[in-house]
Amino acid sequence: MLYSFFEWLNQTVGDIPGFGVFKYLSFRSAMALIFSLVISLLVGKQIIRFLRSRQIGESIRKDGPASHKSKAGTPTMGGIIIFLAILIPTLLWADLGNAYVLLI
DSSP states (O other): OOOHHHHHHHHHHHHOTTTGGGOHHHHHHHHHHHHHHHHHHHHHHHOOOHHHHHTTTOOOOTTGGGGGGGGGTTOOOOHHHHHHHHHHHHHHSSSSSHHHHOOO
């Protein structure tokens, strides 16, 4: 989205100094990495807090090792955090007209 927005803005307004950096894949990859880290840190805490409040967590079998008893109630939905940390930066920074991005 941001890639398309800045490309459109550069075409309509003209050559704006500094906006050419959005054309480079390395810049967009670095920004997506930073956004992914920030999203996983900020959203991760909220998701874990929400899952704990709903008591959605790991259940430990009675015949399991005693050291695993301390893990009871730990949320096991980390895939949600990883999915959001990949999806949101991809939608923001990728060229959504690229066939490889569409394929993924």
